[in-house]
Amino acid sequence: MKTVIFDGSNLLHRSYWVNSVRPTVATEYLFLNSIRKCISKYQSEDIVCMWDNRNTRDIKNFRQVLTEHNYKATRDKKKTRKVYERCELIQELSQLLGVVHLHPDMLEADDYMNWLSKELDDTVLITSDSDMIQCVSDKCVVYNPIKDVEINVSNFKDITNTSTPDEFVTYKALVGDKSDNIPGVPGIGDKRARQIITSGTIDNLSAEHKIILEKNIKLIDLSVGVTMHENEIPWYRKLYHQQMSKRKLSKSKFKNRCVELRLNNVLRNYSDWIGVFDKTNTIENVVEKLIRLNT
DSSP, X not given: OOEEEEEHHHHHHXXXXXXXXXXXXXXXXXXXXXXXXXXXXXXXXXXXXXXXXXXXXXXXXXXXXXXXXXXTTTSOHHHHHHHGGGHHHHHHHHHHBTOEEEOOSSSOHHHHHHHHHHHSSSEEEEOSOGGGGGGOBTTEEEEETTTTEEEOTTTHHHHHSSSSHXXXXXXXXXXXXXXXXXXXXXXXXXXXHHHHHHHTOGGGSOHHHHXXXXXXXXXXXXXXXXXXXXXXXXXXHHHHHHHHHHOOBOHHHHHHHHHHHTOHHHHTTHHHXXXXXXXXXXXXXXXXHHXXXXX
């Protein structure tokens, strides 16, 4: 049973950007249409959307502590608030289509997506965030909707120039990640990082550089965070069960909201839209997924 897992923040930012250059097309329509296209592509039976908002807000997670609050510190908070102005409406509309919305306890959407991709047997992660490539396995593929490229175990090396997800994490830890404000190991760029990995000469790094590398791996490797916060996995399981058991496709409510919001692009092809989501919401599939996740 396939589960398609969307990176909600990633998709929202892309929808907002398109809306900024095409203001006549609503951000909520762009978001929903992206979901519809991916569901049509993968013919999925379960749809999940992950968000970065946290359940526990008054305690800093390990990434913030480890970087002395410099992690993602370069991001424009004012712009981010602007992007999320339509988030509540988008979640409401997509929930009416049977989309399940989830968020972590203290970590990030990426951590929850990684965990769920390992718990379920057949998953597709929808995101243009390269960090998620490390989740590729026999049970999980990553689809980049911007490039229209699926990354799987067969083409992993061709696309990443690394042989395994672990090597990919090491590569990113060596070169750093500007988008997350994670500086790389000084003096190491793309070419040298790949040479170090292929030749197995990481042990030749100086002690100072090894410390930087180890720290970066902790920040980038999505399997680390859940070991640092004991409530994280119990929260993942609890929220997943709760939301999956409550999910419901509400055709009439969705149509009424589209009328109110004048989403004419949806209404003109309403039957086709509903047809994409209708088959995903059988009670048998929901019960089976909950049983499997609990075993």
